[in-house]
Amino acid sequence: MKKLSSEKLLGLAAIGLVAGASFFALPKSIEAQTTTIKIAYVDPLSGPMAGIGDTGLKTFQFIAEEINGKGGANSRKLEIVPFDNKLNAQETIVQVQKAIDQGIRIITQGNGTSFAIAISEFVTKYNERNPGKEAIYLNYAAVDPILTNDKCSYWHFRWDANTDIKMEAITSFMKGRTSIKKVYLINQDYAFGHGVRDSAINMLKVKRPDIEIVGNELHPLAKVNDFSPYIAKIKASGADSVITGNWGSDFALLVKAAADAGLQVDWYTFYAGGTGGPTAMKQANLANRVFAIGEGFANVPHAPSQTFEKGLREKYGVGLFYPRAVNEMRMLAQAINQTKSDDPKKIAAVLSGMKFEVFSGGEGYMRADDHQFYQPMYLASFGPIKADQPFDEEKTGWGWSIAGKIEVKDTIVPTTCKMNKPV
Amino acid sequence: MAELIIISTLNGVLYGMLLFLMASGLTLIFSMMGVLNFAHASFYMLGAFLGYQISKWAGFVPALFLAPLIAGGCGALVERFGLRTAHKHGHVAELLFTFGLAFVLEEVIQIIWGKLAVDYRVPPLLDFSAFTVYATNYPAYKTFMLLFSIAIFVGLILMLTKTRTGLIIQASLTHPHMVAMLGHNVPRVFMLVFGLGTALAAIAGVIAGPALVTQSNMAALLGPILFVVVVVGGLGSLSGAFVASLLIGLLQTFAIAADWSLARIFGQYFQPASGTILNDIWTVTVAQVGPLLPYLLLVLVLIFRPTGLMGTRDT
Numbered sequence: 001m002k003k004l005s006s007e008k009l010l011g012l013a014a015i016g017l018v019a020g021a022s023f024f025a026l027p028k029s030i031e032a033q034t035t036t037i038k039i040a041y042v043d044p045l046s047g048p049m050a051g052i053g054d055t056g057l058k059t060f061q062f063i064a065e066e067i068n069g070k071g072g073a074n075s076r077k078l079e080i081v082p083f084d085n086k087l088n089a090q091e092t093i094v095q096v097q098k099a100i101d102q103g104i105r106i107i108t109q110g111n112g113t114s115f116a117i118a119i120s121e122f123v124t125k126y127n128e129r130n131p132g133k134e135a136i137y138l139n140y141a142a143v144d145p146i147l148t149n150d151k152c153s154y155w156h157f158r159w160d161a162n163t164d165i166k167m168e169a170i171t172s173f174m175k176g177r178t179s180i181k182k183v184y185l186i187n188q189d190y191a192f193g194h195g196v197r198d199s200a201i202n203m204l205k206v207k208r209p210d211i212e213i214v215g216n217e218l219h220p221l222a223k224v225n226d227f228s229p230y231i232a233k234i235k236a237s238g239a240d241s242v243i244t245g246n247w248g249s250d251f252a253l254l255v256k257a258a259a260d261a262g263l264q265v266d267w268y269t270f271y272a273g274g275t276g277g278p279t280a281m282k283q284a285n286l287a288n289r290v291f292a293i294g295e296g297f298a299n300v301p302h303a304p305s306q307t308f309e310k311g312l313r314e315k316y317g318v319g320l321f322y323p324r325a326v327n328e329m330r331m332l333a334q335a336i337n338q339t340k341s342d343d344p345k346k347i348a349a350v351l352s353g354m355k356f357e358v359f360s361g362g363e364g365y366m367r368a369d370d371h372q373f374y375q376p377m378y379l380a381s382f383g384p385i386k387a388d389q390p391f392d393e394e395k396t397g398w399g400w401s402i403a404g405k406i407e408v409k410d411t412i413v414p415t416t417c418k419m420n421k422p423v
Numbered sequence: 424m425a426e427l428i429i430i431s432t433l434n435g436v437l438y439g440m441l442l443f444l445m446a447s448g449l450t451l452i453f454s455m456m457g458v459l460n461f462a463h464a465s466f467y468m469l470g471a472f473l474g475y476q477i478s479k480w481a482g483f484v485p486a487l488f489l490a491p492l493i494a495g496g497c498g499a500l501v502e503r504f505g506l507r508t509a510h511k512h513g514h515v516a517e518l519l520f521t522f523g524l525a526f527v528l529e530e531v532i533q534i535i536w537g538k539l540a541v542d543y544r545v546p547p548l549l550d551f552s553a554f555t556v557y558a559t560n561y562p563a564y565k566t567f568m569l570l571f572s573i574a575i576f577v578g579l580i581l582m583l584t585k586t587r588t589g590l591i592i593q594a595s596l597t598h599p600h601m602v603a604m605l606g607h608n609v610p611r612v613f614m615l616v617f618g619l620g621t622a623l624a625a626i627a628g629v630i631a632g633p634a635l636v637t638q639s640n641m642a643a644l645l646g647p648i649l650f651v652v653v654v655v656g657g658l659g660s661l662s663g664a665f666v667a668s669l670l671i672g673l674l675q676t677f678a679i680a681a682d683w684s685l686a687r688i689f690g691q692y693f694q695p696a697s698g699t700i701l702n703d704i705w706t707v708t709v710a711q712v713g714p715l716l717p718y719l720l721l722v723l724v725l726i727f728r729p730t731g732l733m734g735t736r737d738t
Contacts, residue, residue, distance in 0.1 A: 045538065046533075046538035046639070046640075047538070047638070047639075047640050048540070048636065048638060048640060050538050050539045050540070050638075051539055051540060054539060189711060215682075217710065218710075218711055219679075219710075219711075220714055223644065223714065225635035225636055225641075225644065226434075226438075226634065226635055228430070228434050229431060229434055229676045229679040229680060230679060232426075232427050232430040232431055232434070232559065232680065233427065233679065233680050233710075235426065235427070235430075235558070235559055236424065236426060236427035236680075249540070249636065253636065260552070260560065260562045260565075261430075261559045261560055261561075262552065262555075262558070262559065262560035263559075
């Protein structure tokens with residue numbers, strides 16, 4: 001083996017010293033100005049639910065641009081880095097790991113409760129094993145109550161109202177509509193769909209014991225191309241109303257099949273406003289017969305949110321389906337500003353319990369006990385837009401009108417969460 | 424109830440006919456070349472995307488004829504320059520070749536048309552409801568799909584049994600050497616059959632595209648079912664494929680309509696504690712396991728009748 005001469009060794013050491021010194025000497029302020037804060041967006045960007053994932057990505061990018069335009073977070077720019085989880089739990093973890101390997105420690109995801117649980121558990125375990133390098137998981141749409149109850153984690157924060165909160169609002173509304181006699185439940189066959197089904201059955205039993213549940217259907221997630229057999233079954237059951245938690249193409253195709261068969265029932269939904277939904281509802285000619293629950297709709301009379309809506313539509317041609325994502329990103333930016341740091345551990349400490357003026361107006365707060373965000377909720381119906389309503393959806397000429405607002409205090413549900421806070 | 428049965432039958436037969444359009448090509452190719460074409464469903468997908476593109480440029484009717492022609496042409500080229508070369512190295516090489524081709528086609532389609540579903544709509548010409556059963560409308564487009572696939576089926580049978588080309592194809596199926604001795608170009612017949620088979624799959628794609636969803640995973644959704652159809656019907660048997668297609672179409676549609684579960688049948692004798700695994704099995708309905716039934720049928724057929732319903736040789 002060839003020996004290194006002492007001169008060469010000395011030279012190498014010198015280079016190392018200089019390099020090391022210059023690295024440490026780099027002023028913090030310059031570093032802060034030159035690097036962006038990256039947020040990993042992990043959702044389906046291929047396959048049947050890609051439409052939803054793509055709209056979400058555009059929404060997040062638009063929100064990041066808006067925040068950057070106003071000076072960014074702690075004078076640094078936010079950047080959304082997309083990761084395709086292919087609607088697959090294993091792939092989700094691979095992608096989250098990949099993001100963390102790239103040094104991204106803020107993860108956001110929303111589509112699919114089963115994947116959300118996987119991420120929450122993964123991040124929690126990762127943080128236990130890697131103190132000082134914690135990652136944080138911001139959930140904008142996965143709504144299984146279990147995430148803020150039995151399986152809650154200090155590192156998981158949820159901005160969307162969970163299934164129980166949403167179903168509470170829907171069933172309270174149904175309570176007042178005496179025309180409802182027979183209800184049909186159709187949901188996706190996984191944790192979230194089961195949750196919707198169970199809470200619908202339990203809450204209707206209490207609020208409207210006279211309603212008969214004539215059908216209780218579970219179908220595979222994102223695998224059904226033609227819902228006509230299911231529609232035939234709904235028709236045969238004689239139902240006058242359908243409750244469904246279906247999202248993405250599973251909702252659009254369900255209503256499309258209903259349109260083809262001429263099924264006329266009222267629909268009580270969680271996610272009718274998702275990509276493809278409005279077009280299908282217009283096709284089915286279901287004027288003011290589809291109701292959706294959400295934390296904001298384009299036509300909520302609130303000037304700042306309408307200005308935002310207009311900007312998003314002009315830039316990307318899509319409406320805002322995720323007002324909660326705006327809340328999430330703005331609160332993240334505020335937490336980074338407050339702590340003057342992008343360290344997830346510090347951010348989490350500030351987010352927990354944070355009060356915030358929400359996107360559609362009114363005050364919400366991130367409950368410290370379970371990291372569930374509470375905010376005013378709206379129930380809206382879909383139909384031809386009226387003169388005072390500026391926005392339609394997917395160029396159908398139809399839009400959302402607010403049928404009822406639920407104040408924060410009426411949305412509170414108890415939690416069984418016992419959170420392990422880091423010391 | 425009668426309404427549900429009639430509508431389910433219509434939906435089942437329609438789904439079955441779509442399966443048959445694809446399975447017929449697959450089984451023809453198998454019986455001739457002894458190779459199970461893994462890329463068959465990819466040609467169905469190619470047909471759907473070509474149909475979308477051509478109907479955007481020139482309308483639905485040209486797409487209905489041009490897309491299968493182009494896809495069939497691609498199929499013939501694949502046979503001539505790919506499969507024929509792979510054939511020299513035996514069946515395993517051929518099988519692997521078609522397996523790889525399926526991935527290549529999916530990637531190419533994603534590169535050209537993207538990963539999102541494309542907006543392939545029912546042509547306005549056929550966008551109305553054709554008739555009403557009790558109170559359920561049946562869309563004109565679905566009626567068209569049904570009639571069109573039946574027409575193709577009849578045409579295929581006539582071509583195979585009544586024309587000279589059909590006779591030569593049938594002869595090449597069983598006695599390729601004899602046919603070659605008689606002076607016919609057997610490799611060209613193979614190429615023709617492969618092109619025809621892929622064109623049939625593409626027809627299914629063009630007409631199914633607007634009714635289902637045209638996206639880059641549609642081959643993966645339908646591919647496995649196709650093999651079930653071919654094996655259940657009997658490898659290489661056209662009439663077997665027909666019966667099996669309808670059987671599976673009806674089976675899947677009626678399974679959704681059935682709400683039977685073990686609990687409903689035996690519930691009065693025995694009720695497992697809620698929350699246990701046994702209770703989960705007890706309460707699962709036929710509708711929920713519907714997607715599983717064709718594969719169950721596949722396993723049963725392979726155990727009890729390996730030749731398939733109408734096949735003559737072992738799978």
